[in-house]
Amino acid sequence: xxxxxxxxxxxxxxxxxxxxxxxxxxxxxxxxxxxxxxxxxxxxxxxxxxxxxxxxxxxxxxxxxxxxxxxxxxxxxxxxxxxxxxxxxxxxxxxxxxxxxxxxxxxxxxxxxxxxxxxxxxxxxxxxxxxxxxxxxxxxxxxxxxxxxxxxxxxxx
Amino acid sequence: xxxxxxxxxxxxxxxxxxxxxxxxxxxxxxxxxxxxxxxxxxxxxxxxxxxxxxxxxxxxxxxxxxxxxxxxxxxxxxxxxxxxxxxxxxxxxxxxxxxxxxxxxxxxxxxxxxxxxxxxxxxxxxxxxxxxxxxxxxxxxxxxxxxxxxxxxxxxxxxxxxxxxxxxxxxxxxxxxxxxxxxxxxxxxxxxxxxxxxxxxxxxxxxxxxxxxxxxxxxxxxxxxxxxxxxxxxxxxxxxxxxxx
Numbered sequence: 382x383x384x385x386x387x388x389x390x391x392x393x394x395x396x397x398x399x400x401x402x403x404x405x406x407x408x409x410x411x412x413x414x415x416x417x418x419x420x421x422x423x424x425x426x427x428x429x430x431x432x433x434x435x436x437x438x439x440x441x442x443x444x445x446x447x448x449x450x451x452x453x454x455x456x457x458x459x460x461x462x463x464x465x466x467x468x469x470x471x472x473x474x475x476x477x478x479x480x481x482x483x484x485x486x487x488x489x490x491x492x493x494x495x496x497x498x499x500x501x502x503x504x505x506x507x508x509x510x511x512x513x514x515x516x517x518x519x520x521x522x523x524x525x526x527x528x529x530x531x532x533x534x535x536x537x538x
Numbered sequence: 539x540x541x542x543x544x545x546x547x548x549x550x551x552x553x554x555x556x557x558x559x560x561x562x563x564x565x566x567x568x569x570x571x572x573x574x575x576x577x578x579x580x581x582x583x584x585x586x587x588x589x590x591x592x593x594x595x596x597x598x599x600x601x602x603x604x605x606x607x608x609x610x611x612x613x614x615x616x617x618x619x620x621x622x623x624x625x626x627x628x629x630x631x632x633x634x635x636x637x638x639x640x641x642x643x644x645x646x647x648x649x650x651x652x653x654x655x656x657x658x659x660x661x662x663x664x665x666x667x668x669x670x671x672x673x674x675x676x677x678x679x680x681x682x683x684x685x686x687x688x689x690x691x692x693x694x695x696x697x698x699x700x701x702x703x704x705x706x707x708x709x710x711x712x713x714x715x716x717x718x719x720x721x722x723x724x725x726x727x728x729x730x731x732x733x734x735x736x737x738x739x740x741x742x743x744x745x746x747x748x749x750x751x752x753x754x755x756x757x758x759x760x761x762x763x764x765x766x767x768x769x770x771x772x773x774x775x776x777x778x779x780x781x782x783x
Contacts, residue, residue, distance in 0.1 A: 384575065385561065391773040396559055403565045406540065410547035411569055411607050417599045425546070427539050433671045439704050440761060457667035462711065466772045469579030469730050471718050474669050476585035485588065485595050495599065511541035511566075518542050522549030532602050533546055534595075535555035535568075536581050537539040 392467065402511055415496075420532040422490075423499035423525055424450075427507035428473070428480045428538035429463030437462035444509035447517055450502040454483070461538075464508040468538055480538055499530045507537055543568030554601045556581040556594075557610070567608045570601035574613045577730065583617040590617070619729060643749065644685035646742035651677045654720040661723035669715045673708040677716045680709040681746070688749045691757040703761040706754070707769060710747070717743055738775045747771055 385393045414420060429438045431448035438444060444464070456477045461470065472479040483502065490498045503521055505514060525533060540563055543553045547569050554570040557563040558578055563571045574594060576583045582591040594613060601609050658677075662668045673680055675696065683696055687706065695705040717737050738744040747770055754766025 385559075389774045395773060397561065399562065400565050403540065403562055406544050406566045406568075408544060408548065409567070409569075409608060410544060412547050412550055412552040414552050414602065417602050420599075420602065422599070425542060427542070437672055437704065437708055439701075440764075460669050460671050462672055462708065464707070464769060466710075466769055467578065467774070469577050470669075470715065471722060471730055471733060472580040472585045474715060474719050475665065475722065478588070478591055479580050479582045479585040482582050482591055482595050485582075485591050488588075488592070489595070489599075494596065505542070507539065514541055515545050518545035519549055522546050522551050525546070525551050531552060532599070533542075533551050533553045534598060535539055535542050535546075535553055537556060537558050538579055538581060 395467070414531050417495050417532070418493055419496045421497045421499055421528070421530050422486060422495050422532045422534055423528065423530040424481060424483065424486060424502040424534050424536060425505070425521070426481050426503070426536045426538070427505045428461060428536065429506035429508075430459050430461045430473075430477075430481055430504045432458045433460055438464065438506040440464060442513075444506055445513040445517055446505075447521060448504045450481075450483075450504055452483070452487075452498055452500045452502065456484075463506055463538060473538075481536065482534075486534070495532075499525070499528050501528055539563075540566030540568040540571070543571070552602060554598050556598055560610075560612075563610055567610075569607045570604060570609045572598045572601060572611050572613050576617050580617065583615075590615075643688075643742060643746055644682070647681045647685060647746050648678060650742050651681055651716070654717065657723045658716055658720035661719040664723060665719075668719060670712045670719065673705070673712045675709060675712065677713060680713050680716075681743075683709050684713065684746055684750055688746065688753045691753045691762070701761070702757075702759055703765050706750075706762065706765060710750070710770060713743060717741065734772075734775070738771070 385396065432454065435448050459477050461473055478484050486498045489495045539555055543555050546553050555568055557571040557573040558581060560573045563573060574581060582594050584590045597613055601611060675683065687693055695702045697705060718733055721733055721736065751766045751770040754762050754770060757763050
C-alpha cells in the first residue's frame with residue numbers, strides 16, 4: 382500500500398520532495414454533466430504505456446508528449462516505457478487492466494453503467510514535470526471533445 | 539496526475555482520477571480524486587481480478603456525480619495479500635546449473651537467460667502477450683549490451699535512432715520484464731515484493747544492474763549519469779555488502 386509510513390526513507394523523501402512542484406494549482410475548475418450512465422468516458426493515463434510500435438517515452442522535452450491508444454487495442458499490443466524504476470511493473474505484466482482498465486470500461490459500457498467508451502484513449506508519462514504537461518493537456522481536451530467525451534478517467538501508475 | 543485534472547477541467551472536460559499518493563492530491567486539489575491504498579504500479583489494485591477492478595473503477599466514476607468539489611475520497615478496501623502460510627518463498631526458482639566460468643558475470647547472465655527461457659515461453663503462451671518488446675533486442679542481445687556497457691561506458695547505442703541513455707533504459711526494462719514474467723510463470727503463490735528481492739539479490743542480472751549503475755555514473759554523458767543515479771536500481775533496493783563494488 383502507498384502510505385508514506387510504509388515506504389523506505391528514500392522513497393518517502395522522494396515523494397515528499399515532489400510536493401514543491403505541486404503547489405500553485407489554485408484554480409478550482411468544476412465541470413458538471415449528466416449521470417455516469419449517460420457519459421462517454423476516455424481513459425487518460427500517466428503510466429507511460431503505448432503500442433509496441435509507438436515511440437517509447439524519452440527524457441527531456443519529449444517526456445511531456447502523449448501517445449494515442451485506440452479503443453480497439455488488444456492487451457498484447459501494449460507495453461510500458463515509463464522512465465521511473467520505482468514502481469511495480471509485475472501487475473501490468475500480468476494484466477493491463479490493473480493499470481489501464483480498458484476491458485472494465487468496455488464492460489461498463491455494455492452493461493449501461495456508463496454511456497459509452499471513447500474511441501481513443503491517451504497515455505502520458507508521469508515522470509514529466511507536472512507543469513510541462515499543460516500545452517499537450519490543453520491540446521488533448523480538444524481531441525476529447527471531438528470524440529464527444531464528457532468524462533476523462535485519469536489514472537496514475 | 540492532478541495537473542491533468544486541472545488542465546482538462548479548465549478546458550471543459552470533466553475528470554475523475556485515481557490517487558496513489560494522497561499527500562500529492564491534497565496539495566493539488568484536482569476536481570475529483572479517489573485515493574486508493576494500493577502499491578505504486580497497481581492503481582486498480584489486483585491483476586486478473588475483474589471484480590475487484592470493477593469496484594475501484596465504479597467508485598472513481600461515481601465521483602463524477604458529486605454535487606460540488608474538489609472531492610478527495612478514500613477507497614478503503616485493501617488489495618488482498620496471499621495468506622502467509624500459502625506464500626512460497628523463493629529459494630532457487632530456476633536451476634542455475636552452470637557456475638560462471640571464465641566469462642564471469644556476462645556468462646552467468648547468459649546462463650540465467652537460457653535457464654529462464656522455458657518459463658518465459660510459458661508465460662507468453664499463458665498470458666498471450668509479453669511486455670519484453672521495447673528494445674527490439676533478444677534478451678541475450680540485451681544482456682550482452684549491458685555487460686559490454688559495464689566494460690566500456692563510452693560504447694555507442696546499438697541503434698542510430700536511439701540515444702545511448704534511451705537504448706540503455708529500453709534494454710534494462712526488457713531484461714527486467716523478461717525475468718519477472720518468467721519467474722511469475724513458475725508454480726507457487728508469491729507476493730510482489732518477493733520477486734523483487736529475488737531479482738535484485740539472487741540473480742546475476744541483479745548483480746549486473748548494480749554494476750551497470752556504477753558504470754553509468756562513470757559516463758561522460760550527463761543523461762547517462764542521471765539514469766545511473768535514478769533509473770537503474772529502484773530507490774527501495776539497497777545492495778547487500780557483497781553486491782557493492
